[in-house]
Amino acid sequence: MEIIVCVKQVPDTTEIKIDPVTNALIRQGVPSIVNPFDKNALEAALRLREKHGGKITVVSMGPPQAKEALKECLAMGADHAVLVSDRAFSGSDTLATSYTLAAAMRKVGHCDMILCGKQAIDGDTAQVGPEIAEHLGIAQVTYVSKIEISDNTVRVERENEDGYAILEVELPVLLSVVKSINEPRLPTIKGTLKANRTEIPVWTAADLDVDTEKLGFKGSPTQVRKTFTPPQRAHSTVIQKDTAREAVAELIQKLSDAKIV
């Protein structure tokens, strides 16, 4: 079972403060973390490897410091990590990003499954995963909350607003996973030491079989005209506990899990 996991290094939104004057996010000095949903994807991969054997390669596209995120994935137990990094990739929108990452996946070689988080907590587009599948011409299932493999078939539960749908797909497949699929493990001391000793290769545009016109700013048809806060969706959760203290504790936990506070 060869698995590729896509991860993105994102700013830790729990640490982001808002500028009281401009209402803009102050990103300076904000620590970077592995996108939380991508950790769920890696955890899913680790569990599949425990059951079916194989290798896990973690791939990230980003600036050189994204190696830190890959190091954390190695510490959690990934076998290999690759950083896809080149000035030529800067300004990439989701299309150029997925095009570049798809080329990197071809270079990694044979793989049975690609796992992604459902979306990144900074851009929140949820587009890169599905677009990779399109570029590679393989099947995809998004918002997956359960994965079971038998022979060449994978049976998944796909979350939707009302519950979940059960789907069966043949390998190779790209799955994007939701938070509820698992609780990502913490790295061990041994894993942390191993990660520090593992070389993380950096692939540039020259290492990939790509059309340079489709990379970076040039390859990005998306233009951001303006950004705004979308209207609230009418969806609420009622927390009922014995005491106000317990209820507040759970509320804070939920908000913190959702990276809102």
Added chain:
Amino acid sequence: MNFVLTPEQEDIRKMVREYAEKSLAPTAAERDEKELFVREIFDEMGELGILGLPYPEEYGGSGSDFLSYAMAVEEISRACASTGIGLSVHVSLCSWPIFKYGTEEQKQKYLRPLAEGTKLGAFGLTEPNAGTDAAAGSTVAVKDGDSYILNGTKVFNTNGGEAEIEVIFAATDKAAGMKGISAFIVEKGTPGFSFGKKEVKMGIRASVQRELIFENCRVPAANLLGKEGAGFKIAMSTLDGGRIGVAAQALGIAQSALEHSIQYSKERVQFGKPIANNQAIAFMIADMATQVEAARLLVYRAAYHKSHGLPYSKEAAMAKKFASDAAMAATTNAVQIFGGYGFSREYPVERLMRDAKITQIYEGTNQVQQMIISGSVLR
């Protein structure tokens, strides 16, 4: 001179901090209040490789160093000092003498499960009438064929009753004084080995200290650690390392007091401004921060010495004395800064103050540290 940690050390600190904040901090107050020793915490730390952090992989350890280990104790204690001492006793006082003085067979049989974290360790030296005067203990071990028969009582035994493996000191030759003491590895469940009362304490209430009772307890001669009569030397050299653990524990407590004081003094408003704007408060925090930083340098240097095979007895004594005094001062001032809320159990600083006190007492009182330091510098 280089004050920069290696990426490896940085990552270990980050990893342990994440674990401590996620798994220990949220329950620390409750475990203190209810005096709960939670074994699952040690199982988790075992799985993460924290319990065998400085020992080689060939003995089930994580293959890191003693500086990373000291930082791990600091981070764990920053969240929960009770867990910090359990960890320090396991790694420094039980695993280390087996690593240092044990035979290959003893290491495979006892160090491996300790380092892998499947078994918990403890160290029995102190007796009701032998505290600082550790050689005055009345526990005896009499050779009988292929075994020794132990009789006596140990007190204040951290992890006692929970630990599967104990390193126990007993006189094999009473007339020889400190040269007649020997060390033994004793397994929980050995007939004649039982547990007495559990201590009820002022601080570190989520750690467990019990009385150990040996009544004609037959221990295989193969479990003699080092040579007969080498026990006192083993105990003293083990305590040198244990002091680094306690110093790191004190450092973690002091760091926590500092962080709480900074946060609270910026949030608490009196007379229309945060109390941090008053120099009376700001200067207390300045001194606290300076003491914590100085303590950190002493603790890390002692740990560095141990990692690199340099002498560390004096360094560990200095680190232990300074860091524990810094922790006592920082936590006392933290309670002062919090005022009435600091005295209340609603806030965490009174727990820090109760936890800090023991760091000036155990692993050799701070007066013993002064004896070691003065003995070394006046030599």
